[in-house]
Amino acid sequence: MIGIILCGHGHFATGLYSSIKLIAGEQENFDVIDYEEGMSSEALSEKLYHAIQKLHMVGDVVILTDIAGGTPFNESAKLSMEKENINVISGVNAPLLLDGCFKRDLPINQFVEEIVNSSKEGVKMFKRIS
Amino acid sequence: MIGIILCGHGHFATGLYSSIKLIAGEQENFDVIDYEEGMSSEALSEKLYHAIQKLHMVGDVVILTDIAGGTPFNESAKLSMEKENINVISGVNAPLLLDGCFKRDLPINQFVEEIVNSSKEGVKMFKRIS
Numbered sequence: 001m002i003g004i005i006l007c008g009h010g011h012f013a014t015g016l017y018s019s020i021k022l023i024a025g026e027q028e029n030f031d032v033i034d035y036e037e038g039m040s041s042e043a044l045s046e047k048l049y050h051a052i053q054k055l056h057m058v059g060d061v062v063i064l065t066d067i068a069g070g071t072p073f074n075e076s077a078k079l080s081m082e083k084e085n086i087n088v089i090s091g092v093n094a095p096l097l098l099d100g101c102f103k104r105d106l107p108i109n110q111f112v113e114e115i116v117n118s119s120k121e122g123v124k125m126f127k128r129i130s
Numbered sequence: 131m132i133g134i135i136l137c138g139h140g141h142f143a144t145g146l147y148s149s150i151k152l153i154a155g156e157q158e159n160f161d162v163i164d165y166e167e168g169m170s171s172e173a174l175s176e177k178l179y180h181a182i183q184k185l186h187m188v189g190d191v192v193i194l195t196d197i198a199g200g201t202p203f204n205e206s207a208k209l210s211m212e213k214e215n216i217n218v219i220s221g222v223n224a225p226l227l228l229d230g231c232f233k234r235d236l237p238i239n240q241f242v243e244e245i246v247n248s249s250k251e252g253v254k255m256f257k258r259i260s
Contacts, residue, residue, distance in 0.1 A: 008149050008224065009148070009149040009150075009152045009153060009224075010147075010148030010149040010150075010152050011144065011145040011148045011149070012145050012149035012224065013145070014141065015140070015143070015145010016145055016146070016196075017140075018139070018140030018141040018142065018145070019138050019139040019140040019141070019196050019197075021140065022139045022140050022167060023139060023197070023200070037152060066146075066149050066223070067149075067153070067224040067225055067252065068225075068252065068254045070153070073256075076256075077256045080256060080257060080258055083258075084258060086257065086258070088255070088256040088257065089253065089254070089256075090225075090252060090253065090254045090256075091224065091225045091253035091254060092223060092224075092253075093196070093222060093223035093249070094138065094139075094142065094197040094221065094222075095221045096253075098197065112255060116253055116255065119221065119223070119253050120250050122198065122220060123220065123221035123222075123226075123249050123250065124198045124220045125242060125246065126203075126206075126207045126210060126217070126218040126220075127210055127217045127218065128210055128214060128216070
């Protein structure tokens with residue numbers, strides 16, 4: 001089973017997880033890490049490191065983050081250099097995460113490809129045009 | 131100035147806003163509405179209605195939601211049928227919202243097009259490949 005770590009600035013991670021939990025229920029092998037105001041990047045990295053260690057016992061790991069170039073993404077990318085089979089994705093939205101919750105037994109490359117597609121297909125616009 | 135309403139299941143909206151606030155600071159003419167467990171769709175609709183009324187005094191309104199087909203998106207779409215110049219978008223992520231914070235004086239159609247592009251461009255993948 002693919003382990004998932006959800007991590008972002010402020011309460012991005014706990015907020016998004018609370019949304020998905022209402023739709024898809026509680027998830028196993030799933031860690032939620034908030035990078036809160038005042039927290040050092042070292043402290044965040046340590047939390048990510050321990051979550052990766054734990055989830056790697058079950059399978060490959062995907063770290064889902066809020067925004068490329070931010071500390072959660074950067075620290076995740078650094079840690080992914082130290083081990084194989086860690087994927088880091090930025091720009092995560094609810095359709096990506098929801099799709100991911102149902103596909104955690106896919107091979108890792110297919111998993112990443114499919115959830116990234118779901119992310120893009122999940123952006124829909126609606127307006128009255130007349 | 132384009133008014134923004136951010137709305138989703140659980141604490142999606144307050145969580146995502148807390149992330150963006152750390153990066154771009156507090157936003158004006160910006161409402162954050164959580165659709166919490168146990169809340170009725172009517173109660174959510176009423177909150178959305180009042181937020182739209184308030185923001186419409188300043189300009190056009192864009193409602194950013196977590197997922198198409200969910201109650202926050204559906205109730206927003208219903209309300210957008212009653213008035214002109216309300217756009218509803220699903221699948222919102224941090225790159226979309228961050229870009230939106232800096233472009234609130236654009237014409238509404240251009241605003242929507244640009245932030246949807248930012249949403250898709252903001253989905254990046256990173257892994258060690260050897």
